[in-house]
Every structure is written in C-alpha cells, then in structure tokens.
Amino acid sequence: MPQNMARLEDKVDALTELVTNLSAQFNVRNAKSPSEEFIGTETACEILHLSSSRIYALVQEGRIPFYKPGKNLLFLKSELLDWLRQSRRNGQLSIDEQMRAMTKGMRNSAKGRWTL
Secondary structure (H helix, E strand, C coil): CHHHHHHHHHHHHHHHHHHHHHHHHHHHHHCCCCCCCEECHHHHHHHHCCCHHHHHHHHHHCCCCCECCCCCCEEEHHHHHHHHHHCCCCCCCCHHHHHHHHHCCCCHHHHCCCCC
16 A cells, blocks of 8 residues: 555656646746737837738738737737748749740650740
8 A cells, every 4th residue: 555655646746747847848938028018009100011901811811920909009019020020922933944844744846846
C-alpha cells in the first residue's frame, strides 16, 4: 500500500509540473504587449494605405482582424501588419514565362506553332 501511494504522489507531481509548463506556454503565446494600444479606422487607413471605405468593406467581409466594442471599430497595429504580411502575392509572370508554362507539356511539333 505505501508503494502505491508513493507512485501516485509521483504521478501527481509529474502532472502538476506538466500543467504548470503548459500554462506558462499558453500565457506567453496569448500575452499581447502591454504597451500596445488599439488604433482607430483612420490610423488603420494610414498603416495599410487604404481608404476608409475599403477598410469597412474588408471588415464586413471578415478578411481583416478587428474588434468592435459597441459601435467603434478598433484594430491592433501588430495584427494589421501580420495580416498585411500574410496577404503577399507573387507578381504576374512575364510573357516568356507564360509561354513556357503553356508549352511545357506540348510535343515538339506543336511548340513551333506558338510564336509571337
């Protein structure tokens, strides 16, 4: 019986340590910078270089991170910058690259027909 109690105490200690570590990791991930303040629509327009009507459209579509306590729209600058980085798109391919992509699977006889 004393051996079972000792093993049970060891397991409880291990679980307590695991919960403490997970709690600390969760708090670090979810902690926002205490100095970071919410910004309004006008400041968000300046940061994103978009018009206020475009900001409102993105909010309505749910494509931009925002907070709406009451009637005010609020944003966190860090979330807007993260959203902006994630929205990166590659530029359009050059005409030569488009032609190579189009003729990639073609036979040699058909490749000669695609000239500009």
